[in-house]
Amino acid sequence: MKAMVFTQYGSPDGLELKEVSKPAPKDDELLIRVHASSINSWDWEFLNGIPFINRLMYGLLKPKPGKQILGADIAGTVETIGKNVTHFQLGDEVFGDLWDNWGGFAEYVCAPETALELKPIVSTFEEAAAVPQAGVLALQGLRKAGPLQAGQKVLINGAGGGVGTFAIQLAKLAGTEVTGVDAAHKLNVILSLGADHAIDYAQEDFTKMGELYDLIIDCQNYRSMFDIKRALKPDGVYAMVGGSIPRVYQLWFLSSCAPFTRESRKLCLVAEGPNKGLADLKRFIEAGTLVPIVDSIYPLEEVPEAMRYFGEGLHQGKIVITMDSQA
Structure with a gap:
């Protein structure tokens, strides 16, 4: 072969x-x-x-x-x-x-x-x-926040790539307000998938805009966890899908300190493993609600x-x- x-x-x-x-x-x-x-x-x-x-x-x-x-x-x-x-x-x-x-x-x-x-x-x-891989990672990232509620605010960093394009659609199925962050040439596809807002990462830093989110799904992970926390609501959730090993270590360290600092914001690594939720994605696709x-x-x-x-x-x-x- x-x-x-x-x-x-x-x-x-x-x-x-x-x-x-x-x-x-x-x-x-x-x-x-x-x-x-x-x-x-x-x-x-x-x-x-x-x-x-x-x-x-x-x-x-x-x-x-x-x-x-x-x-x-x-x-x-x-x-x-x-x-x-x-x-x-x-x-x-x-x-x-x-x-x-x-x-x-x-x-x-x-x-x-x-x-x-x-x-x-x-x-x-x-x-x-x-x-399979991108869709499952997107689904697992969304599930880190538990059942999403209509009106909650979700930000997806790297929204124009494989994981991001699935995450936008899945977040909108839950009725959330979605902000997508990516390069300028990807903003049109982000908006076409239903995102309510699109941010060019080269022009604006979402962690410094004053907006707070219930869930951040990060497919790029170039920013410090301290910057990320600034953009989360008090009980918000950050789901890291991919990124550098130093950033992963920083997430693990801050997560381990949370019980002692009474930190209510949750920092998570999406690493449940392959195909967990693939059957759910299949049902969404066959229903015509996920493309x-x-x-x-x-x-x-x-x-x-x-x-x-x-x-x-x-x-x-x-x-x-x-x-x-x-x-």
């Missing part, structure tokens, strides 16, 4: 389209013919070997064998079933996040049945592949170009990789 492989950390120039062995599923796994995958921040970080913790997990000097194919999000068709699999049948169309295994930038991949759901019947494979935003679709052989585009940060929503042109 064809797969996009990398054997050293660095730029997208190191990615190569190769012929590799077709994987065989274990007893609790499915073999999936991949129709589409999508790019997430984890793919970019893993490719570049940053942060360093990725190297501790996947290979210190170079990616380990078995971890040399990027792509966590997949949408495809069940081709082979392990003997212990009970929830799927041959031919089922499925989607999911292979957070622990990767391997989606290939024509075939093996996955445990717990990593998969039946694909939304209204979605193409390309649309479905855009959902995956796909910026562009690249064939498998153009993954290096797709990754370069991702690294430029110009995309709105998700960048999808399709394998069907390789069939």
Whole structure:
């Protein structure tokens, strides 16, 4: 089978389209013919070997064998079933996040049945592949504040990317007032998804505008936690979806101090794990109340170009990789 492989950390120039062995599923796994995958921040970080913790997990000097194919999000068709699999049948169309295994930038991949759901019947494979990781992170971030109430104020930092475009729609479903923050060229898509306000981060710092929010979902995490707290209501919640390791440590430290300082504002890291809530997202999509935003679709052989585009940060929503042109 064809797969996009990398054997050293660095730029997208190191990615190569190769012929590799077709994987065989274990007893609790499915073999999936991949129709589409999508790019997430984890793919970019893993490719570049940053942060360093990725190297501790996947290979210190170079990616380990078995971890040399990027792509966590997949949408495809069940081709082979392990003997212990009970929830799927041959031919089922499925989607999911292979957070622990990767391997989606290939024509075939093996996955445990717990990593998969039946694909939304209204979605193409390309649309479905855009959902799992970004959609689940958005949903988990919103749930950090408990059940949202109509009229509450939600701010999404990095609202024009993959997680952000899902978070806007999910927050509006709860009837909240949504503010999206991102680069100027992404403000139109933020507003088109229903956000009530859009802020160009290069022109205004939302932590200094005097507005207070019930929930902040941060997909970028470049600001100090002390600045973030200034923009939260007394019982507000901050949900960190992604960011630098020093910022994560700062969040953990301040959270651990909260019982002693009587801090009522809650600082959370979104890290519940993959696919938790994916079935809920599927229901929203099939009901027509949630739409995956796909910026562009690249064939498998153009993954290096797709990754370069991702690294430029110009995309709105998700960048999808399709394998069907390789069939």
